[in-house]
Amino acid sequence: SQTIHQWPATLVQPVGSPLSLECTVEGTSNPNLYWYRQAAGRGLQLLFYSVGIGQISSEVPQNLSASRPQDRQFILSSKKLLLSDSGFYLCAWSVPGASGNTIYFGEGSWLTVV
Amino acid sequence: LAKTTQPISMDSYEGQEVNITCSHNNIATNDYITWYQQFPSQGPRFIIQGYKTKVTNEVASLFIPADRKSSTLSLPRVSLSDTAVYYCLVGDGLYSSASKIIFGSGTRLSIRP
Numbered sequence: 001s002q003t004i005h006q007w008p009a010t011l012v013q014p015v016g017s018p019l020s021l022e023c024t025v026e027g028t029s030n031p032n033l034y035w036y037r038q039a040a041g042r043g044l045q046l047l048f049y050s051v052g053i054g055q056i057s058s059e060v061p062q063n064l065s066a067s068r069p070q071d072r073q074f075i076l077s078s079k080k081l082l083l084s085d086s087g088f089y090l091c092a093w094s095v096p097g098a099s100g101n102t103i104y105f106g107e108g109s110w111l112t113v114v
Numbered sequence: 115l116a117k118t119t120q121p122i123s124m125d126s127y128e129g130q131e132v133n134i135t136c137s138h139n140n141i142a143t144n145d146y147i148t149w150y151q152q153f154p155s156q157g158p159r160f161i162i163q164g165y166k167t168k169v170t171n172e173v174a175s176l177f178i179p180a181d182r183k184s185s186t187l188s189l190p191r192v193s194l195s196d197t198a199v200y201y202c203l204v205g206d207g208l209y210s211s212a213s214k215i216i217f218g219s220g221t222r223l224s225i226r227p
Contacts, residue, residue, distance in 0.1 A: 034215065044158070044201075044217040057214070090157045094215065102148060103215050105157025 002027035006091040006106035013113055019064075019078035021109050023091030026072065031093040033074040034103065035066055038088040050074060051096065086113045118202045123222040132189045134221050136202030139183045147178060147185045150201040150217075158201060158217070162187070197225045 006023040013019060025031050035047040046059045048066035056066050063082060067075045074091055091106040119137040126132045138147070146165050150158035162169055164176040164185070175188040189196055201220040 036217075043219045046214065046216050049214055059214070088155065092157065092215075102160055102163065103158075104160070108155065108157055110155070 002093075002104065004091060004093055004104060004106040006089075006109055008109060009107065010110045011112070013081050013111065015083055015113055016080045019076070019081050019085070019111070021076040021089055021091075021111075023074045023076075023106055024072055025074075025093045028072070028093070028095070030071060030096060032096050033068060033072075034092040034094070035074065035076045036090045036092065038090065040087070044090070048076070081113045083113050086111055118204055118218050120200075120202050120218065120221045122219065123224070125224045125226065126192055127226050128193055129191050132192050132196070132223065132225075134187045134189075134200055134202075134223065135184055136187070136204075137184045138202070138204040141182050141204050145182075145204050147176065147182075148203045148205075149174070149176065149187045150203065152199045152201065152220070161200075192223075192225050194225050194227065196223065198223060 003026045006021065030052065033050045036044045037047055038044050047064060048056055048058055050056050050068045053068055053071055056068060063080060064076060064078050076089060078085065089109045089111055092103050094103040117140060120134060124134060146163055148163040149161045151161050152158040162171055162174050162176045164178050166178050166182060169176045177186045177188060187200060199220040199222050201217050
């Protein structure tokens with residue numbers, strides 16, 4: 001069966017420090033991968049999605065970046081965090097070509113920028 | 115992806131049936147309708163998916179009228195644990211453009227004793 005893992009689960013970082021969140025998917029090949037952010041009490045904001053290795057689409061201009069160095073690995077990074085980067089970050093995957101919008105989420109990572 | 119509209123919030127009581135309606139006037143022929151449930155500090159979880167008429171599983175039922183311009187998620191006999199945000203998504207995963215899966219604001223359902 002397919003599983004998705006992301007880490008770390010919680011993170012407290014000072015303003016201006018770098019960020020690296022990592023996500024891996026097991027049990028499937030060539031998945032579509034996604035990074036979402038959710039501010040407290042708000043909806044899900046799509047940040048990046050990827051349909052293959054090295055193929056990253058950015059949805060929102062920001063100081064974040066994403067990379068997909070391997071088929072089932074998706075990394076969210078920042079060189080210098082802002083206070084506004086605080087939130088709940090979710091990695092997700094879906095099956096390319098599958099009917100409908102079935103997407104599977106990881107456990108999430110809470111980021112607090114102080 | 116077709117745009118969806120759903121109520122921002124709903125309240126109900128334990129044991130009641132709850133129906134959440136989603137409008138998607140611009141739904142395309144190949145689009146499916148998918149509902150997700152999200153608890154605090156967790157990612158959304160797939161509940162049910164349908165194309166037309168009625169779909170039922172162990173968690174919920176999904177009613178889709180013939181014109182497919184709306185859909186209704188029905189939760190039978192809700193409990194306090196059904197308090198969550200419910201998202202309606204409409205789209206088709208067969209084309210690369212559908213790889214961009216965007217969630218709307220969802221419906222915040224609150225269940226009271």
